[in-house]
Amino acid sequence: MQSAQNNATLKEISLGYKEITIQSIQHIQPFACETLDAAGSRALANAHKKLLLEARKVPLGIEKARCYGLDMQPMGGYFTGEQEGGVHIPNFSTPHIAIHDHPSGMTFSPEDILGFACRDSMQMLTIVGNDGSVYALEKTAATDLISLKMAARTLNHTANDPTMPKTAVYNLVTDFLMEISQYGVQYYTRGN
Numbered sequence: 001m002q003s004a005q006n007n008a009t010l011k012e013i014s015l016g017y018k019e020i021t022i023q024s025i026q027h028i029q030p031f032a033c034e035t036l037d038a039a040g041s042r043a044l045a046n047a048h049k050k051l052l053l054e055a056r057k058v059p060l061g062i063e064k065a066r067c068y069g070l071d072m073q074p075m076g077g078y079f080t081g082e083q084e085g086g087v088h089i090p091n092f093s094t095p096h097i098a099i100h101d102h103p104s105g106m107t108f109s110p111e112d113i114l115g116f117a118c119r120d121s122m123q124m125l126t127i128v129g130n131d132g133s134v135y136a137l138e139k140t141a142a143t144d145l146i147s148l149k150m151a152a153r154t155l156n157h158t159a160n161d162p163t164m165p166k167t168a169v170y171n172l173v174t175d176f177l178m179e180i181s182q183y184g185v186q187y188y189t190r191g192n
Contacts, residue, residue, distance in 0.1 A: 018104065020055060024052065025049050025053065026132070027131075031136070033138050033188065036070075044072060045134075047068060048099060051101055062080060062103075064100065065100035066100075067092060067099075069094065072097075075094075085103075091121075096121060097125075098122055098124070098126070100126075102128075105131035105132075107127065107174070108173060110155050110160070110172070114152045114155070117151075134189070135188065136186075136187070136189075137186070138185065139184070143185055148180075148184075155172065
């Protein structure tokens with residue numbers, strides 16, 4: 001758990017990468033959430049657009065990430081994955097929002113969920129797909145961190161069975177996300 005908390009590398013379940021287009025960037029819209037007001041939600045949507053513009057500068061499949069304070073001010077620059085399908089996001093001690101892209105346009109990976117669960121200061125984790133889809137996990141006042149961490153560890157352990165097909169992992173994650181509200185976590189999706 002300490003490793004996941006301090007050195008988490010967010011990884012995605014790749015089922016094929018998509019090119020970033022002007023249309024996919026324009027498709028990104030704000031969504032209402034508890035952490036941000038309307039202006040903050042618009043700033044988050046703009047941060048997602050800027051992230052895709054940055055992601056266009058690296059080879060297809062390499063992920064980018066950035067962290068923001070709850071005031072939507074950047075907490076440093078962009079982070080770039082060292083290999084396909086993952087990006088390392090440092091652990092900040094102050095409340096923050098972490099955003100990263102998934103070249104496939106798919107939702108959270110088991111590693112994403114575990115990293116979100118184990119980082120107490122990460123208020124929100126978002127994904128913007130190369131196709132303009134957006135997914136978000138948000139901790140609320142009702143979040144049960146202990147149960148969330150235990151469930152995320154179980155999910156990650158089950159999903160990392162090397163004999164499990166990627167589609168089965170995707171189904172596990174989808175089922176988990178549909179039930180994540182039981183831990184006091186909001187899941188948002190604006191897929192294509």
